[in-house]
Amino acid sequence: MRSPRFENKTALVTGGGGGFGREISLLFGGEGAQVAVVDVNAGAAQETVDRVTAAGGRADAYIVDLTDADAVAALIAEVVDVYGQLDIAVNNAGIGGAMAPLAEYPIDTWHQVLDINLSSVFYCMRAELAAMVAQGTGGAIINTASIMSTIAMPTISAYVASKHAVLGLTRAAAVEYGSHGIRVNAVGPSFSRVGFTAASLDDDAQWEGMAAQHPLGRTARPLDVAGAVAYLASDEAAFVTGHLLGVDGGYINQ
């Protein structure tokens, strides 16, 4: 039997209480990693922890608002203290924000989307990279980007800008930290009926229409995203860095 890919590894997953983050946490926990489940929503994070442990894995919840840079630095220090190391970090927390044409886009929402989708990823990477360099054993960072990292859609300018920037940050870190054995990649999911996306679009007919726009005939499932994240975190991707792995059923190729 193949041994679990992440035995004796510590994986941190932000937005671990959400649709993608829960599935990512379950996959890592099921393949031997100890998982730090980070979310601002305590109940959701605890539910993920309960599911990982019910499946025989180890996980702990960390309740942090990732827009607070000091809190993020303290979080990473605590995770390293508790587990002794940080091998894998998945910066996945994010929000959609309001939908409006750019000329009418609310300025407070612009800042909120950029704070959570971009600045929090910077704060996390800043602390994660420092911890990984200090421990000297390399590491893997995976950021949840989006199809909106390379294309756009009307009414979500802040989201599009934030996800383009997450890809830029991913590439910048990859070229800076490769010499430390740290790989930095991103996943680019298309539409998935979970979390804030499901909340903002609750119409079966529209979701069917969305599925039809994908060459593979459906929208993304959390397990599609978790599988791509796990690949990028694994030794199978040992020579992959600075890459955006689309998880979009061919959506952006048409």
Ligand SMILES: NC(=O)c1ccc[n+]([C@@H]2O[C@H](COP(=O)([O-])OP(=O)(O)OC[C@H]3O[C@@H](n4cnc5c(N)ncnc54)[C@H](O)[C@@H]3O)[C@@H](O)[C@H]2O)c1
């Ligand atoms: N669902 C989709 O269609 C889709 C498509 C492409 C990319 N994404 C991206 O995937 C990621 C996960 O989204 P999801 O679909 O699982 O949504 P979700 O709403 O289920 O999960 C997001 C999680 O992030 C947490 N979070 C939000 N702000 C936070 C903060 N300040 N501090 C800590 N935690 C915070 C939320 O509590 C939530 O649990 C996001 O980055 C999103 O942009 C989603």
